[in-house]
Amino acid sequence: MDMERKDQFLLLRNKTSKLNDLVQETHKKVFERTDCLACGNCCKSAPPLVTSKDIKRIAHFLGLSPKSFKRKYVLQDVDGSFSFNHVPCHFLGHDNVCSIYEARPTACRSYPHTDDGDFLKRIHLHEINAKICPAVEEILTIMEQTIQNIKQ
Numbered sequence: 001m002d003m004e005r006k007d008q009f010l011l012l013r014n015k016t017s018k019l020n021d022l023v024q025e026t027h028k029k030v031f032e033r034t035d036c037l038a039c040g041n042c043c044k045s046a047p048p049l050v051t052s053k054d055i056k057r058i059a060h061f062l063g064l065s066p067k068s069f070k071r072k073y074v075l076q077d078v079d080g081s082f083s084f085n086h087v088p089c090h091f092l093g094h095d096n097v098c099s100i101y102e103a104r105p106t107a108c109r110s111y112p113h114t115d116d117g118d119f120l121k122r123i124h125l126h127e128i129n130a131k132i133c134p135a136v137e138e139i140l141t142i143m144e145q146t147i148q149n150i151k152q
């Protein structure tokens, strides 16, 4: 997304609720026709953040202790946050199936966050994600096309 498109969205700060409703609708429609199993780009290029709860849940799912799981799969950042230590993700199969799907991190469940309800607050994140996720790029393109109607 170029600056011009991002700036167009930011001009709509006084129409936030209408914009959020339209983005949610668009997100739903785009993901109904998106085949994530044919893509897998997010799992191949962006390590998800993992919380302590995620670590306990996934370790249990794999039959490991949280300590062993962390040692093997988790990296701690200087700010104290945790993420997986490898891209493509250790748990991504060749068929793009996630081998820990039922226990996957919360960040994986909510990716790419375009239906999180505060579209403008996350616009910089959407801009980055559009380069990884074709669905986000499509959502932003559709929103750009409908932006003129929101402005009125």
Ligand code: SF4
Binding pocket: 042, 043, 048, 089, 090, 091, 092, 093, 097, 098, 099, 100, 101, 104, 105, 108
């Ligand atoms: S845990 Fe699963 S959904 Fe999350 S990045 Fe890894 S393969 Fe993808």
Ligand code: SF4
Binding pocket: 034, 035, 036, 037, 039, 040, 041, 042, 043, 111, 112, 132, 133, 134, 135, 136
């Ligand atoms: S990058 Fe987007 S379209 Fe591709 S698998 Fe991830 S969420 Fe699905």
